[in-house]
Amino acid sequence: MWNSVWHLLLSICGWAVFAYMIFVLCFYFMMFIISAFQLRKQYQLNDEEPYEDLLAVSYTTPLSILVPAYNESVGIIGSVRSLLGIEYPEYEVIVVNDGSSDDTLEKLIEEFSLVKMNRVVRKQVETKEVKAVYRSKLYDYLYVVDKQNGGKSDALNAGINLSNYPYFCSIDGDSVLERDAFLKVMKPIIDSDGEVIASGGSIRIANGCKIENGAVVSIGLDTQPLVVMQIIEYLRAFLMGRIGLSRHNLLLIVSGAFGVFSKRWVIEAGGYSHTVGEDMELVVRLHRLIKQKKTNNQIVYIPDPVCWTEAPDEIKYLRRQRNRWHRGLFDSLWKHKEMLFNPRYGSIGMISMPYFVFIELIGPVMEMLGYLFIVISLVVGGIYVEFAYLLFLLMVVYGSLYSMAAVLLEEWSLRKYPRVSDIAKLFVFSLTESFWYRPLTVIWRCHGLLDVIRNKKGWGDMQRKGVSQ
Template sequence: MAIGWMVLGYMVLVISFYSLLLLISFVQLRKTYQLDEREPYEELLHLHQTKPVSILVPAYNESVGIMATVRSLLSIEYPEYEIIIVNDGSTDDSLEKLIESFQLVKIKWVIRRQLDTKQVKAVYQSRIYKNLLVVDKENGGKADALNAGINVSNYPYFCSIDGDSVLERTAFLKVMKPIIESDGEVIASGGSIRIANGCEIESGEIVKVGLSRSPIVVMQVIEYLRAFLMGRIGLSRHNLLLIVSGAFGVFSKRWVVEAGGYSHTVGEDMELVVRLHRYVKEQKADKKIVYVPDPVSWTEAPESLKYLRRQRRRWHRGLFESLWIHRRLIFNPKYGSIGMVSIPYFLIIEFLGPVVELMGYLVMLLSIFFGGVYLEFAILLFLLSVLYGSILSMASVLLEEWTIRKYPKASDIIRLFFYSLTETLWYRPLTVLWRCEGILDVLRRKTGWGEMARKGVSK
């Protein structure tokens, strides 16, 4: 029963914390409600303060999705940018497709080696689009590919994009806006990631937003809504954000290079953000890392339990690596709110949370057999788990409907609501189990990303 009370206390703490994040996110989103109608983003196209951006796309065996990604990047609305595709030793026909489709030719390119990487074999430039470069290098992993892209890049800011992502046309204007207006105070800015499965995409552009028929994919849509609209807005509001998604984030190249670039970890995107916070604090600089909810990058989600399980286990290993590398920050007042609030939150709630939740599920199962007061306790735990999972997920769907409204069909919102209600009954226990397996992978010192299957989401 002592374990049960511990689980109960933990869940009350977590629910209180997430409820606070929900309130902050709601207020912040309502302030920027229908931002497009009031904010003149078009002016950013002509302002001399608008910073040029290097868009880095690490690609390893991305033949299925890379063409749609490049087409979407070529059509974005932004005054000055270059696209750098980094072919990280792909064994499929990714490079050949790019060469043929965009008329790539080898060029002599002086590479400023600011960060150590595997050998670059060749640099190509498109005859059609002069701002499109392709770097062909030896395989070194995603972090190595991004560091190579930074070395090749010309501009003071860079954006990391996954090889299977599709950007909305105005996404860059929106994600760059806080950087442009802050005059150097904001050194990183992240946008939202949404699930492309179920959407209609033609020539690298979202032509119709839709919802997949797969329950697994729908649950991931809800997860992403909760993680981005509720979690990241609340953390960003007080400069506590530790994750800028590797699928869509803009960084100051100077600060990233000074901090050492991307590290060879499974969760290289989070580790870089934590290291930037740490470096900024140690330099006693007043800098911010922010999240902007409206700009969206659409990406393909796993459609099978096998690959989803592999992804979640990897994510949890990546979380541990970032926390372990920067363990000195935990409850260290020298690092301000990052050390006293943000890092402990990710350790206690995000990393250890699955273990406590799994114990809660075991307590509920055992209480059924004991009956009496134990059964009543199990019911209380179950109701709290419903509040923790399903109700907060439903609130995230409401945030989406009240503010950004990416899903235009009422039937899609109804389906999201219905699946939110069922989350605690099947989906959340699965993700809890997979994340606990991720902890076991840490103890077994398992490394590597694991293979992920791509179907492609573009026509």
């Protein structure tokens, strides 16, 4: 009897994972087709002239650039330098030192000749106490806020309170922007006359690139397989995921490392919330506000503007990052669970929320069940072995082949990696993803869900080596 029950459970598990994988494969194939057509459409246009025109016109929207920094001593100077030399008519840079325990503030004061200023800060959103506001004697548009530690969300809210301009951009303290990135990411906002209230660009891995004085001099690949796999993962997430979602205003994530927002809308939504997934939670809240106000405002993703950021090159730090990301995903979806399958929220409630719940959030659990089924089937033998081979083949297609497709889209459109050897290396590593890297990320993300059950909070320590020097 128990043997029959065991075989029945194993069969149900196998068919459930199989049906799930077929559904996900079909969904991602549709996303690939949408992304490919969208990229081809965009890159048939001559983008260079419109961006150059924005430098000369008087109606270009001024921008506040917010840089939250906590113990970013190693890379903060290079990041700020990259922002001081960007191509954009009118902007200010606001670095928020969120109670760093290292010499982040001291380095900023020395490097940019900062002096304290008497500045009344209007509290449009609540934050921890601001100790002092500094202004550079070398660059009158560079400000530094020194405040009590309150986390990244609190630091961004403090920057919003100090900012002077109607749009702000959040940039991580270890990131470097391409010089024309803001022209490109702001273009849909300017062209739409305010209908677009948030715009995000692409995030790429800076490890392996040559960076001098806050600018990317040459683009290359890191030698470590763990970093190369993250490059492929980012290509897949941005070029295949976000393009497809953005095409129909279904985007629920604008990366906290590089995103532009309307200050008025963010303040009305209540600012950043104190959660490990503050960037996604804000975007979901903005979508909710759009639906409640019954407006046609949009949140878009633009693939061309690129922000280069440091990626973890050790397993323990990468594990913490993926664990935190999955906890943040759960927090954002749980806070807005009433939107799921709620027609009141239109396509966000009926398509986007279900996608993030059933594919992004639950996906690792289903993949883990698939790995367990394959292992058990090989041990049990019999009729399950062939089914296990079929399931593994599906997982390889889902993992490796779609990652190869993302590399193909990169070569077809942006072409940030100029060397043929780099593209070949990305292709080869894509083939290996399902055999080692993807199982690791599945384990880490499932562990993130366990930490949600255990009510674990916080970011966890991350190591910075300073690629943005």
